[in-house]
Every structure is written in C-alpha cells, then in structure tokens.
Amino acid sequence: MTNSIYFDDPNILDLWEAYASPTERICISQAAGRIAASTIRQYPPGIPEVIPGMIYSEDTISNLTSAFHAGADVIGVDFESGGFIDVLTEIPKSNLVKNFKIKTTYAENVSEETCVEIADFFRAGFCTAPYFHFAFHKDDPLRALPATLDYAAWAQSLSIVNKTERGLVQERLLSLALSTEGQKKNEDLVNSIHLPEGFHQWTNKTTCRLLMRDRLQDPGYVTLVRDKRTNDIVGLLHARMGTLERLFYSEEWHDPLIFSGLKHVELLDHPENFYKKMKFHFGLNPSTRLMTISAQLLDPKVRGGEMFYLMMRDMAKMVSPIHASLPILCEIPSEGTAHILNVAINERLVFGALKNGHPVVFCHKKSAALFPFIAEKSHWRQILKAAAKSERQFNRQHFVASKSDCPDVNVILNGGMGLAVFATDKIKSGTRIAIFEGETYEAEHALALPVEMRDHAVQTGPKTYVFGYKGLAHCLCHSCDPNCGIRNLTEIFTARDIEKGEQLTWDYRCTENSTWVLEKCLCGSKRCTGIVRNYDSLLPTIKKEYQSKNMLSEWLLKE
Numbered sequence: 001m002t003n004s005i006y007f008d009d010p011n012i013l014d015l016w017e018a019y020a021s022p023t024e025r026i027c028i029s030q031a032a033g034r035i036a037a038s039t040i041r042q043y044p045p046g047i048p049e050v051i052p053g054m055i056y057s058e059d060t061i062s063n064l065t066s067a068f069h070a071g072a073d074v075i076g077v078d079f080e081s082g083g084f085i086d087v088l089t090e091i092p093k094s095n096l097v098k099n100f101k102i103k104t105t106y107a108e109n110v111s112e113e114t115c116v117e118i119a120d121f122f123r124a125g126f127c128t129a130p131y132f133h134f135a136f137h138k139d140d141p142l143r144a145l146p147a148t149l150d151y152a153a154w155a156q157s158l159s160i161v162n163k164t165e166r167g168l169v170q171e172r173l174l175s176l177a178l179s180t181e182g183q184k185k186n187e188d189l190v191n192s193i194h195l196p197e198g199f200h201q202w203t204n205k206t207t208c209r210l211l212m213r214d215r216l217q218d219p220g221y222v223t224l225v226r227d228k229r230t231n232d233i234v235g236l237l238h239a240r241m242g243t244l245e246r247l248f249y250s251e252e253w254h255d256p257l258i259f260s261g262l263k264h265v266e267l268l269d270h271p272e273n274f275y276k277k278m279k280f281h282f283g284l285n286p287s288t289r290l291m292t293i294s295a296q297l298l299d300p301k302v303r304g305g306e307m308f309y310l311m312m313r314d315m316a317k318m319v320s321p322i323h324a325s326l327p328i329l330c331e332i333p334s335e336g337t338a339h340i341l342n343v344a345i346n347e348r349l350v351f352g353a354l355k356n357g358h359p360v361v362f363c364h365k366k367s368a369a370l371f372p373f374i375a376e377k378s379h380w381r382q383i384l385k386a387a388a389k390s391e392r393q394f395n396r397q398h399f400v401a402s403k404s405d406c407p408d409v410n411v412i413l414n415g416g417m418g419l420a421v422f423a424t425d426k427i428k429s430g431t432r433i434a435i436f437e438g439e440t441y442e443a444e445h446a447l448a449l450p451v452e453m454r455d456h457a458v459q460t461g462p463k464t465y466v467f468g469y470k471g472l473a474h475c476l477c478h479s480c481d482p483n484c485g486i487r488n489l490t491e492i493f494t495a496r497d498i499e500k501g502e503q504l505t506w507d508y509r510c511t512e513n514s515t516w517v518l519e520k521c522l523c524g525s526k527r528c529t530g531i532v533r534n535y536d537s538l539l540p541t542i543k544k545e546y547q548s549k550n551m552l553s554e555w556l557l558k559e
C-alpha cells in the first residue's frame, strides 16, 4: 500500500500544510520528488493512493500510469489531456514564532483585566473578520453570512417584523455582498481592525464583556497570541467544557444576537429542535458533557493555517486527560483555514467519529461532519489512518432499522458493492420497501452537500435533498434495470412482483437530476450505462418506461 509511505515518512508535510500551500499544475511524468497537493485514487477501490503532503515517487507515478493504461479509472489525474496534477510550488517556511508569542492559560487563571481585553478583541473580530454562522437545518435562523456583508445594515434588517419584507432587504444585502463592489469594500475591512459603522448594533461592549466573563467561568483553556512589539492580542483560542444545554444557551446556538444585547424572539432556536437534531446526528443528550472551542485571528499577518495550528498545539499541551476524552462540538466558518481543514479531513471521515471518543470534533456547516484535531502529529496520522478504515465501515455502522421498512427483506454485505437488500419472501408489485427519513437540506446542487452526505441524500426538488442515515432506504443499490421506483418523493416501492431471493434495486435517476455522478456503475445489467448521471441523461425510451410504471419522483414531472 502506498498509503504507508505517507504515514511513516517523517520528511513530508502534513495534510493541512500541503493543503494550505501554494500550488502549480505539472505533468505527472515530471512529478518525481514533488509534493502532492491533491488526492488521487483508483476506482475501485477508491482508497486514495496519493494525498496532499505526500512525495511522488517514481513507483507511484508508474503505478498510476500503468493503471490508467490497463483501463482503470484514475480519479484526480487528467490523463486524457496530458496527465496534469497539482503539486506544491515550494515547501512553506515559517517565521511566525519570531514575531508573535503564544501562551495558554487555564480559564480560571484569566485576570479580570485580560478578560476585558479578550472580550474587546472577540468583539472586534466578530464584526471585522469574516463571520459565518453555522446551520444545521434550512429553517435555522443561523444562516451562513458572507464576509463582505454590510453587517450594520444586516443588524438593522433584523428588526423588520414582516417576514417577506425582511427577506427582501436581506436578499438585497446578500447580493450586494457578493458583488464586486461589496468585495472591494471588504478588502479594506479585513486589512484593518477598525470597527465598521453600525458596529454597536451588532455587538454591545457591556454584553460582550459579561458574556466572556460568564464563558470563562467554565473549566477550560485560553490561548492568546500577542504581537511581541505591541503586546496586543492578535489571536485567540478558547476551549471550554459544559453540558450541551449550557453550551446551547451561552453560545450563539440559541440566540444569534447574543452579543448584541438585542432580543428577537423570531430568531431564537427552540431547545427541543436543537436537542432533537443533536440526538439524531450525534447521539447527544442535553446533559452530555462536551468541549467547545472558538478561534479567532484578527491581524492579517497571522491569518492562515499555521498560526491556527500553533495555537492548537500550544493548547493541546495543557489539556487534561478528562477534557481531552470529551467530544468537542463547535461551529466553523464556511471558508478559511478551519474550513479547508474540514474539507481536507472530511474526505476521510464519516459520521460517528464523536462516539469513538475523539478529542476534537468540528461541525461542518449544515452537516455533522466531524474530525479530530488536538493531537500530536504522530497521533493525528494514526487518527487519519483509523478514519480511512472506518469510512469503509460507514454503511455497516449506520444501518439502523426504521419502522417504515418492509419486513420481507434482508440487508447483507454484497462484496464490493457494500450493503444490498434482498427479498426473503415474494413481494407484490406496489409494496413499500423503505422511506428516506431525515432532515431536508437546501443546496444549489448535490456536490455542494457535505461529502459524507452526497451519496446518502435523495433529491426531492430542484434544490432540496433529504438526508438521513437510518433505515433501509440507503441500503438499496442502484441498478440501470431496477425493479423498484420512487413515489411520494422519498418512498421506494416495488414496480413489479418480486421473487424470493431477488435483490431490490432502484434507478437513482428516478429522482436525481443534479450534477451528482456515480463514476462506475456495478449493477451488471445489460442496459448498464457505466457512468450514472442524472434524470436528464436517461434515454427517452427509458424515461417513458419509468413514467408509464410511475417509478419517477413527482418533482421531476413538475419540472
């Protein structure tokens, strides 16, 4: 296995370092000795052979090239147009430590004076640094907000009681934020730490200080980065322990305006909703003890993964074993270092890491994407290794029967195809087999969904997807010649009589009409298309056949 080269060679870069470094495109034949910046995998089996940070050896290059010539799908190298890949232009070097000092203290040892300093710093960052809210659900008030947003105007918009009117104003602000004009404005913003106009409406000095005092009363750790010359705080990492309930009310999870001193009943999340979601995604109860962590870097000079990582390392040295064994739940921005790390690691992680007792867990925007972070580098490599392994066990771990499942079937492991569903008895045409049960997510297209949701989300509208990992529905395999169809948007039913022992399958294209692609279909049927794309890609004759048997999702027919 080439993977072992990555994990055992001490001379190469960590994944995150490679991921955050400058890259260039070169031909794979020139890559020997260069450091990889992207992931390359053969399918099947789909396990990466090259991941960012790994050095290309002559062996790796010739393996990949001959695999391609032997007809394998090599994902990540565009052999057809010359075999281009991404590599690092240079190995990043650091002089951050020279100009800044990093120090971690126990929260209980933070003085009143420092607490005020932290609160003011936190407040400044809250407004000037790109700030994004984390949302679990499409109805969650904590929607992602772009960095370029006019926060002052946004804060004012929150007081518009009429929902439609408020929506229109906010939509206008968002489109302005995404326009060139808004982006330009933001450049000035992020290059200074001066507070923007309207700042007082978004946060309140007294409220911020009280809130920080309150948060620092919980057992925890504070890591501060100070400029060596001025002694100003330029970076903050705060980790604290609390029950889920405590965190819910004292973080912005309950009230997005918690720092402002304003109250807007409509924006409050209901505890029952939140607890239900946490139970569903992570198996957490309100009384579960957790760590949460907030990070902030304000000075443009210290932005980026390196300082973030140094802060994490410094804190990790002090974290007590009791706290380190707790899961960590926190929000992360939808861009920037934490996001890049999240994306990088998520390619190798799945739901359920939390239950494994990993010390740090980040929540991806709108998802339950998780990854462990606080660890020595060697330990982290072990975690990555374990994560790659647990990814393969994902389906098996997360099959939980649902009440709506048909009783006359059995779920078994079907070789390379993963889980599959077989009839244990005769089943009449039109019988319900399973329902996709879970939350509804909105995304422009399937590829915008978090990685571990993509293959387990069913499209129910132009931009809506239902995701839920419980029940039989996710175990049903795709076939280009299926015996089941989909109705009522999420219900899989038999489209003809089924014999005992027959495998139950459906054609994902009966509801999927986004950019999602199944790279290599293994259905084995005579009319297999190899690559499986969306509904639009179906032959007119097949479309007609599916429609005559009512196998197509209602939303497609409305289009």
Ligand SMILES: [Zn+2]
Pocket: 479, 480, 481, 521, 522, 523, 524, 525, 527, 528, 529, 530
């Ligand atoms: Zn097929």
